[in-house]
Amino acid sequence: MVRVESPPIDRETSVARAVLLPVLLMGGATAAAAAVVSAAARIPVVWCGAVATVAVVALSVQLARRARDLRSQRAVYERRFADLERRIATHDDETVRLSKELLPAAIHRLRVGNSPEEVLRDVVDADEMYRELPDAQRTLVYTVLNIIDNEEAMRDSAQRAFVNVARRVQAIVHRQASELREMEEHHGRNPDVFDDLLRIDHGTALIGRLADSIAVLGGARPSRQWPKPVPLFSVLRGAMSRILEYPRVDLHSIAKVAIIGTAVEPLIHACAELLDNATRYSPPQTRVHVTAVEVQTGIAIEIEDGGVSLSEEARARAENMLARAQAGSNMNDLGESPRLGMAVVGRLARMYDLQVSLRQSAYGGVRAVLIVPRAMITTGPAPGIAHGIGATSRPTSDIDQEAMKHVVPARRKPRTPVAQRPATGPVAPATRPVVPAAAMEDDVPVVTEWTAGGLPQRRSRGRAPLGSHNLPAQPADPTAGQRNGYANGHANGHGPGGPGGKEQPPGLWLEAFTNAVNGVPQDPKTDEDSDDAWDKGDLK
Amino acid sequence: MNSPRRERRTADPALSDPERLYVITGDPDGSERAQLDLVTMIVAQAQPTPTVQPEQAVILRLCQAPLSVAEISAYLGLPFSVVTSLLTELLAAGLIESRAPIVRATLPDRSLLEAVMHGLQKL
Numbered sequence: 001m002v003r004v005e006s007p008p009i010d011r012e013t014s015v016a017r018a019v020l021l022p023v024l025l026m027g028g029a030t031a032a033a034a035a036v037v038s039a040a041a042r043i044p045v046v047w048c049g050a051v052a053t054v055a056v057v058a059l060s061v062q063l064a065r066r067a068r069d070l071r072s073q074r075a076v077y078e079r080r081f082a083d084l085e086r087r088i089a090t091h092d093d094e095t096v097r098l099s100k101e102l103l104p105a106a107i108h109r110l111r112v113g114n115s116p117e118e119v120l121r122d123v124v125d126a127d128e129m130y131r132e133l134p135d136a137q138r139t140l141v142y143t144v145l146n147i148i149d150n151e152e153a154m155r156d157s158a159q160r161a162f163v164n165v166a167r168r169v170q171a172i173v174h175r176q177a178s179e180l181r182e183m184e185e186h187h188g189r190n191p192d193v194f195d196d197l198l199r200i201d202h203g204t205a206l207i208g209r210l211a212d213s214i215a216v217l218g219g220a221r222p223s224r225q226w227p228k229p230v231p232l233f234s235v236l237r238g239a240m241s242r243i244l245e246y247p248r249v250d251l252h253s254i255a256k257v258a259i260i261g262t263a264v265e266p267l268i269h270a271c272a273e274l275l276d277n278a279t280r281y282s283p284p285q286t287r288v289h290v291t292a293v294e295v296q297t298g299i300a301i302e303i304e305d306g307g308v309s310l311s312e313e314a315r316a317r318a319e320n321m322l323a324r325a326q327a328g329s330n331m332n333d334l335g336e337s338p339r340l341g342m343a344v345v346g347r348l349a350r351m352y353d354l355q356v357s358l359r360q361s362a363y364g365g366v367r368a369v370l371i372v373p374r375a376m377i378t379t380g381p382a383p384g385i386a387h388g389i390g391a392t393s394r395p396t397s398d399i400d401q402e403a404m405k406h407v408v409p410a411r412r413k414p415r416t417p418v419a420q421r422p423a424t425g426p427v428a429p430a431t432r433p434v435v436p437a438a439a440m441e442d443d444v445p446v447v448t449e450w451t452a453g454g455l456p457q458r459r460s461r462g463r464a465p466l467g468s469h470n471l472p473a474q475p476a477d478p479t480a481g482q483r484n485g486y487a488n489g490h491a492n493g494h495g496p497g498g499p500g501g502k503e504q505p506p507g508l509w510l511e512a513f514t515n516a517v518n519g520v521p522q523d524p525k526t527d528e529d530s531d532d533a534w535d536k537g538d539l540k
Numbered sequence: 541m542n543s544p545r546r547e548r549r550t551a552d553p554a555l556s557d558p559e560r561l562y563v564i565t566g567d568p569d570g571s572e573r574a575q576l577d578l579v580t581m582i583v584a585q586a587q588p589t590p591t592v593q594p595e596q597a598v599i600l601r602l603c604q605a606p607l608s609v610a611e612i613s614a615y616l617g618l619p620f621s622v623v624t625s626l627l628t629e630l631l632a633a634g635l636i637e638s639r640a641p642i643v644r645a646t647l648p649d650r651s652l653l654e655a656v657m658h659g660l661q662k663l
Contacts, residue, residue, distance in 0.1 A: 181560075181561070184561055184619050184621075185619050187619075188613070188618075188619025188620040188622070189578070189619075189620045189621065190621070191573055191621045191624070194619065194621035194622075195621070198560075198561060198562040198565060199562075201560050201561065201562060202560070202562050205560055226558070230557075230558060233594065234557055234558055234559055235558060237558070237559035237563050237564075238557070238558025238559045239558075240559070240563050241558070241559045241560040241562065241563040246562070246563055247566060268558055
């Protein structure tokens with residue numbers, strides 16, 4: 001390194017200075033020796049001295065030069081050493097920055113959905129701090145991003161495969177469920193078949209929940225959509241119907257609110273998992289109590305079981321599982337024998353802003369509290385306000401009562417003797433054989449009152465206004481009676497649900513009997529069997 | 541029941557409910573249904589208490605006046621077997637009373653029916 005060498009003059013003077021002392025000493029020694037020795041020996045001594053001095057000079061010069069070179073070289077090396085150290089330090093800093101800042105930022109961008117090239121362009125090239133990143137590091141970042149991208153793609157496709165399979169199972173289960181429902185309607189009169197159908201139905205619902213769980217763990221949202229708000233009570237019963245031991249669940253004081261359609265399915269699923277947990281980890285003879293109360297932030301659904309209390313570690317583990325699921329863990333965390341429940345609940349909670357916590361219950365077991373945010377709740381009337389499967393039952397019955405109010409006074413009189421009848425008559429409907437349709441036709445028109453027109457008034461027609469009782473007697477149009485009855489139903493506010501006809505009060509099957517009594521040719525459909533007759537409302 | 545195959549109702553998701561029938565029926569194995577048939581008349585003996593199921597409350601309200609099982613089933617939109625198991629529970633609790641429909645012997649006699657016929661002919 002030329003620049004670190006000192007100028008030549010300095011070098012020469014320093015050499016001269018270093019040489020001076022030995023030369024002087026040698027010269028002095030030679031002179032002294034020459035002075036001491038005899039004249040005859042003086043000449044050789046002087047020569048020897050001169051030669052020795054020259055040798056010393058040469059040696060000293062050489063030594064001094066060496067020393068000087070050594071020094072300069074050491075300086076050079078020291079400088080280089082410092083330089084290298086500085087570079088190592090900067091390298092360290094760079095590595096730290098790479099691992100602590102650049103890569104996380106890049107991976108975050110990758111996760112958001114950019115391709116590795118885009119990430120490199122946005123994060124590395126756009127930032128002047130990283131712009132002069134060495135090629136090797138650049139390659140490193142790119143490679144890492146590429147690997148992550150590939151892995152993510154693979155995991156995504158694996159999850160998509162999971163979700164895909166789950167979706168198919170869900171589709172089959174849904175179809176199965178609706179078919180089963182249909183069969184339940186069809187075989188509703190045969191209790192043995194019906195109970196068997198219910199058992200199959202239950203099993204299908206359990207399969208459906210598993211498929212839902214897989215879909216949720218695969219990162220998908222629940223597929224099923226409920227177009228309209230559903231009452232919370234129905235939601236909780238929906239959750240009950242998806243667990244094995246539903247008879248052990250008691251619903252107490254459920255807040256009368258409805259859940260908006262989009263939140264129904266996740267809520268059902270989350271509650272089902274919590275209920276499943278509660279029933280599974282408590283003794284089989286204990287009950288599981290469910291309450292739902294309004295709180296400031298929404299609705300708190302509490303699920304308490306009478307099982308063994310969670311130990312502090314177990315609770316911590318469960319909460320940890322919940323928290324991890326909420327943070328978005330992947331399926332690998334579930335382990336070999338997955339306890340899916342908590343993971344599913346955690347995921348759903350994260351997706352839908354539910355809050356879940358596990359506490360010790362007053363019953364000694366676990367109390368799971370699920371807080372449903374206010375955004376999911378609507379206090380407006382749910383369609384078919386009623387709880388339960390007979391979603392139309394409540395409105396129909398309410399209006400029915402209303403409609404009956406003005407009829408009831410007229411009906412009180414006939415009712416009283418009827419109510420007393422069991423005391424005298426045999427209360428043995430049990431052994432009564434099924435009445436053939438022909439006999440029933442005779443049975444039905446129970447004449448208890450007479451109208452002004454000389455016509456008997458049937459009690460069963462009490463639901464219609466008094467004035468309309470004459471109308472079915474006009475035999476001109478075989479369907480007149482029905483249509484008329486339908487109209488009456490509407491006039492009484494029976495069918496709030498529009499023209500679909502499902503809301504037609506199914507009690508109108510009696511019209512068929514009226515017509516039969518009147519000798520009106522019957523609609524073939526209505527007289528085949530009474531099952532069809534009473535199911536008529538559904539057919540329309 | 542070999543009537544012509546009933547037309548399949550298209551499953552309308554808007555009308556379906558989240559809960560399944562067995563939740564309403566209760567434990568399918570343990571329940572012994574009371575002997576009720578479609579035309580058994582049901583009368584409520586009490587007002588619905590807060591502890592009964594919603595469906596049972598509706599039944600109790602509907603049956604303030606006597607109503608046949610078939611009608612209850614139709615009003616609730618629930619199959620007959622579900623209704624009978626609900627009614628069985630209510631019967632066991634003493635909240636309702638069931639009675640057979642009026643048998644032929646208790647019907648008005650022939651003269652009454654003739655009067656009906658004449659009344660109709662006069663219209």
